[in-house]
Amino acid sequence: MKRERAASATASLGAWVSELDVTGVPAAVLDRLALVLLDVVGVTALGASLPEQRALADAWTAPPGPAPLIGGGRLVTTDAAAWLNGVALVSLELDEGHKYAKGHPAAHGFPAVLALAAELDSTGADTAAALLAAYEVAARFGRATTLRPGAHPHGSWGVPGAAAGCARLLGLPPGAAAAAIDTAAGMGIAGHFDSATQGNPVRNAWLGASATSGLAVARMAVAGMARTTGTAALSLGTVLGEFEPEELTADLGTRWDITRGYFKRHASCSFTHPAADAVLDLRAHPAFRIDGITHVLVETHVLGAGLSDVDWSNRLSAMFSTPFVVATAALTGEVGPDSPLDDPDVQALASRVRLVEAADLTTRLPAERAARVTVAFDDGTSLTREVPNPIGDADHHPLTESDLIGVLGKWLPGPVVDRAAALGRDLPGLPRVGAALRELAGTDEKELS
Structure with missing residues (x-):
């Protein structure tokens, strides 16, 4: 049965996530992670500068906490940062994506991982491993899922990526990591693509929901309340579309999907x-x-x-x-x-x-x-x-660090872009990341205007 195959594949994926160590990751993969992180941080800061995003952050009335509103000038609670940063990240359609996953793996998981890493003051190596876990798991679920016609990919197959990254940060053992991923597969949103074409911002909120769902299920796994039952075969494979469990583990450890994505130079789909x-x-x-x-x-x-x-x-x-x-x-x-x-x-x-x-x-x-x-x-x-493909695709005029800095620098102050680039380059070697992540909130009014 497909549910048993999904459970088995998820268990293997959980073991891989639990044991992922950046010291064994190819240098080219870490270089690409640095570019994706530069893009995520820069695009989130740009989204945070929008009047409607500032109004949303004010309406949230989140109490002070350990996690940054990237580009938002405040430190708030972990869950509030994850949700608000997730929304800001996708609000201008500039975030990195992946044509084989058919969506945006980084956007689903990075806001949750960065907020939790700030709370835990994790090591740079653990944070880098968690970000990679979030990306790779989300991309594999995207490959495995064929959504029904009309469904939008935001907030559905990518939630397991957020769970995987948070599980890795929390140091969960293989069984618990798998249970978090499995539970996350049951937390997807059934969003319609027309919400985007009709201009309904609920489409952006689906990424905030992905981030907070990833945090929630990782905590459920810590508490022993999560199980691995092949949930994806039911939620993604029955309710929302079709699901092929074998895609979760195909070439696991040798194919790095993060190297196959695309960066954007146009603020559009x-x-x-x-x-x-x-x-x-x-x-x-x-x-x-x-x-x-x-x-x-x-x-x-x-x-x-x-x-x-x-x-x-x-x-x-x-x-x-x-x-x-x-x-x-x-x-x-x-x-x-x-x-x-x-x-x-x-x-x-x-x-x-x-x-x-x-x-x-x-x-x-x-x-x-x-x-x-x-x-x-x-x-x-x-x-x-x-x-054949948009400029910025890994297969067609891929963007370098200087290219990305040039794109982001058209719309963001230099110090913001430089800080994001430095974080991407330095992350695996940082003893602790809390202070560096909190700097991303920005405190200089010139940076936030």
Whole structure:
């Protein structure tokens, strides 16, 4: 039965998490972890600067505690930091993701691990191992899960990653770590993708829920209240979609999914990025003329074919609108956190963008998330550009540390970015991480403005 197979695979995964030691991790993997941590910290700080995120933090009225609101200027309780940082991290659609996991492994687990590590004042080595555990377990659950059509990946298959990272930080033995992971598989949220396209911020809250659920089930395991029963086969594999347990342990210890992810340079859904990249390439062509565009055809794969709305109501819905992203890229050369939503020129051009699925691009999934863009002009000419993956994908123009610093530095003060980069580089060797993590809250008004 699939439930027994899920229980067996989860037990093996729990043993791997419990015994994970960064001294045995390849240097290239730790280098990638440093980049992911730089991205997570920087993007969270950027999200924390949004007026609505500041208002949310104020409304939370969390008492003082040991964990930072990254970029938020306060230290609060562990659970409040995990929830609020999780929401901030995904609020601008700039967080790292993974095409094979079909979502965002780091966003599901890193906020919980960082908050708990600050509370425990864990060693850098343990924190690095916990972050790796969170990423790898979440990515494997993402690979194993095929959600039902219409389901959004936030807050579902990634919760076991948050549990795994917290279990590793707490030093749980194999059986207890597995029980935490198994229990977390029953804590997923059934979120609909249309919540994102319609601009409902509940979509961001699903990541806050993932973080606090990971903390909760790890504590349940400490108390002996968690069991390994193959829960994922029921929740992920029956209620929310389909589940293949063998994916949890495939190439375990030799394949590091953290090295296969992507970083973002556009503040928008990853499905829109190849189209934005193609438009930016065309924009540099001598024959490209903004005032002569009659229409734009965007061909994409089945996963991105639904992002066709031209009536965005807020930033979240705009970030899930390929017409908005394409028009903004064509007119301004950038899709950023501060790209205007009510520019009449953007709205006019977006109305002339048509998004369709191309069967040949769908067949190239999951290795490629391609797009083909054709811009037609009033003189009867046209320009076409096809890209196989967004820039920043591990398989297509991957971003280096200097690239990431450059992207984040466009929108964040230098000291914030430098602090995030230093933490990523230094983490495995830090004797204790509490002080370094609490510095991420920021206290300089210039950094937080």
